[in-house]
Amino acid sequence: MKPVTIISTILIILSLFHLPPVAAAPVQNHLEALLAPMCTGDETPSPLSLQPVARFYQKFGFQPAWTGPTGPLPRAKQLIAAITGTTAPNLSPEPSPVFRFTPHEVNLNGFSNPLTLEKMPPRLQMDVMLTDMALRYARRLWRGTVDPETLPGKWLAARRADKRDFPAELAQALKEKRLSAFMDSLHPQAAAYHHLRQAVQRYEQIQAAGGWPMVPTGETLRRDDTGPRVSALIDRLRASGDLSREMTIRQPGAVYDEALEAAVIRFQRRHGLNPDGLVGKTTLAALNVPVGKRITQLQLNMERWRWFPDSFGQRYLMVNIPAFELNLFEAGLPVQRMRVIVGKNRRPTPIMSSRMTYLEFNPYWNVPGKIARKDILPKVLKDPTYLSRQGIRVFAGWDRSAPELDPEQIPWQALSGRHFPYRLRQDPSAINALGQIKFMFPNHESVYIHDTPGKRLFKRDRRNFSSGCVRVEAPITLAGDLLKHQGWDREQVETAVSDQERKIVPLKQPIPVHLVYFTAWVDNGQAVHFREDVYGRDKRLQLALTASNANLLHCMADILAAGRLLAASAPGQTVQPASGRCGALVLSVLQQAGEVAGHPISF
Numbered sequence: 001m002k003p004v005t006i007i008s009t010i011l012i013i014l015s016l017f018h019l020p021p022v023a024a025a026p027v028q029n030h031l032e033a034l035l036a037p038m039c040t041g042d043e044t045p046s047p048l049s050l051q052p053v054a055r056f057y058q059k060f061g062f063q064p065a066w067t068g069p070t071g072p073l074p075r076a077k078q079l080i081a082a083i084t085g086t087t088a089p090n091l092s093p094e095p096s097p098v099f100r101f102t103p104h105e106v107n108l109n110g111f112s113n114p115l116t117l118e119k120m121p122p123r124l125q126m127d128v129m130l131t132d133m134a135l136r137y138a139r140r141l142w143r144g145t146v147d148p149e150t151l152p153g154k155w156l157a158a159r160r161a162d163k164r165d166f167p168a169e170l171a172q173a174l175k176e177k178r179l180s181a182f183m184d185s186l187h188p189q190a191a192a193y194h195h196l197r198q199a200v201q202r203y204e205q206i207q208a209a210g211g212w213p214m215v216p217t218g219e220t221l222r223r224d225d226t227g228p229r230v231s232a233l234i235d236r237l238r239a240s241g242d243l244s245r246e247m248t249i250r251q252p253g254a255v256y257d258e259a260l261e262a263a264v265i266r267f268q269r270r271h272g273l274n275p276d277g278l279v280g281k282t283t284l285a286a287l288n289v290p291v292g293k294r295i296t297q298l299q300l301n302m303e304r305w306r307w308f309p310d311s312f313g314q315r316y317l318m319v320n321i322p323a324f325e326l327n328l329f330e331a332g333l334p335v336q337r338m339r340v341i342v343g344k345n346r347r348p349t350p351i352m353s354s355r356m357t358y359l360e361f362n363p364y365w366n367v368p369g370k371i372a373r374k375d376i377l378p379k380v381l382k383d384p385t386y387l388s389r390q391g392i393r394v395f396a397g398w399d400r401s402a403p404e405l406d407p408e409q410i411p412w413q414a415l416s417g418r419h420f421p422y423r424l425r426q427d428p429s430a431i432n433a434l435g436q437i438k439f440m441f442p443n444h445e446s447v448y449i450h451d452t453p454g455k456r457l458f459k460r461d462r463r464n465f466s467s468g469c470v471r472v473e474a475p476i477t478l479a480g481d482l483l484k485h486q487g488w489d490r491e492q493v494e495t496a497v498s499d500q501e502r503k504i505v506p507l508k509q510p511i512p513v514h515l516v517y518f519t520a521w522v523d524n525g526q527a528v529h530f531r532e533d534v535y536g537r538d539k540r541l542q543l544a545l546t547a548s549n550a551n552l553l554h555c556m557a558d559i560l561a562a563g564r565l566l567a568a569s570a571p572g573q574t575v576q577p578a579s580g581r582c583g584a585l586v587l588s589v590l591q592q593a594g595e596v597a598g599h600p601i602s603f
Contacts, residue, residue, distance in 0.1 A: 059171035195522035212239035362428035
């Protein structure tokens with residue numbers, strides 16, 4: 001069940017606009033008398049405040065903006081179509097859970113001062129409501145519905161600027177008859193965002209055509225297999241565009257041939273799976289994800305792009321955490337790509353923006369205190385020779401002048417996760433945890449990109465094994481790319497590594513670094529990619545969007561009642577929460593909360 005969109009309610013109300021003509025002067029006087037006192041300057045209003053609405057009408061001369069004496073103006077329908085995602089001539093729909101408004105959100109209870117609107121005739125009430133909708137839409141589309149800093153996990157990344165005067169801009173756009181241009185300006189300008197918008201439209205066409213078929217479970221499918229499951233696989237891959245629609249339509253008993261194997265490999269690569277051409281358990285599960293869930297995944301990532309600046313610059317590094325991938329961009333285009341290892345779920349790599357300022361060859365590893373206490377101490381207690389074998393030295397503290405200590409003289413049994421007063425440092429070597437090159441972008445989280453001796457882990461599809469830092473597969477290649485503008489070639493990089501001496505090389509031009517979290521994107525060949533929600537951030541974002549798009553306070557009693565009903569039910573018992581206008585929200589909140597908690601709930 002989905003929340004009722006505002007479109008039906010508003011269109012019904014608009015259809016009732018057969019009002020007698022109202023003189024312009026009284027209308028203007030009415031709006032000015034009620035709204036002018038709210039134009040209180042430059043203070044930041046609350047989300048429910050009418051101050052932005054009042055400022056809009058002040059800039060618009062306190063004239064109705066969306067309605068005329070006999071009914072709605074064409075731009076009112078244009079606004080509604082844009083916000084609700086309904087198709088309209090010459091408009092690109094914007095289908096997104098971010099902008100689904102319920103009737104309750106635009107009735108009088110949706111404003112901080114409903115008594116003000118109750119004093120207005122119906123025509124002006126609707127005009128003010130539409131203005132409020134337009135301004136809320138602008139704020140949400142410009143910076144996102146959800147503030148990323150309110151979500152679980154640290155947000156340390158750059159944000160889109162927040163200096164637009166939407167009331168003034170909207171008023172000017174209406175005066176100059178360029179509402180569409182104003183709305184287009186709200187979207188992120190990044191090409192990645194617009195590609196996601198196009199992908200949503202393509203996938204909604206697939207959904208409108210009935211979606212894609214499920215491939216029945218069974219043994220692993222491979223070359224030369226035949227039967228109805230192969231036919232279902234052909235239909236599934238043709239629906240998503242992985243298999244050319246120009247192929248001969250197959251009957252039950254079709255053969256898993258070379259062309260079908262190539263289509264499976266294409267699908268696997270788009271989903272970050274091992275491209276072996278076999279339809280095993282993991283590939284089958286990805287094939288059978290409903291198209292509706294993929295649309296939601298695309299929309300969630302569109303929301304993420306609304307958080308970021310329109311441009312990251314001409315030259316920068318981007319690490320996409322769910323993709324386990326690093327890309328180097330030059331002139332705004334990707335020129336280098338390599339696999340990476342990111343943080344474990346309990347020690348996730350943060351979303352962050354910084355600037356890389358130097359490279360360190362043959363680095364020391366000053367073991368972070370948390371890793372020393374939780375990871376290394378247990379190993380020392382089991383094996384007293386562990387430190388010497390790993391080339392790890394012990395110092396009396398974190399001060400640079402702290403003396404080195406003899407590990408055999410330390411009472412390791414007396415230490416614990418709460419009491420560990422020593423500093424551990426691993427010398428440069430082939431087994432150093434940081435490998436042979438460290439790429440430094442100063443930050444308070446002590447997160448950086450580095451080499452690793454554990455090369456075998458790069459062969460895994462899912463690569464979240466680190467303690468928060470990013471391990472890169474090809475450090476020499478990356479160092480060469482970063483230093484080529486300073487006259488270095490690959491041979492010089494390899495020499496710096498083979499010297500086995502610690503060496504710091506500053507970057508003459510620091511390069512921006514962005515650690516991001518995108519579970520869906522479109523590549524340069526227009527292939528749509530999806531990745532697993534490795535940290536559960538999609539689920540949490542979807543829950544936050546649900547909360548943002550409904551009046552949770554209004555429905556809280558029903559949500560709590562349904563929660564009590566669930567708690568009192570026996571395992572396996574069917575539970576039916578109360579219906580009503582909060583019914584869909586109750587189901588959505590409880591189901592998404594169950595997914596986030598790791599305990600799926602069904603009704």
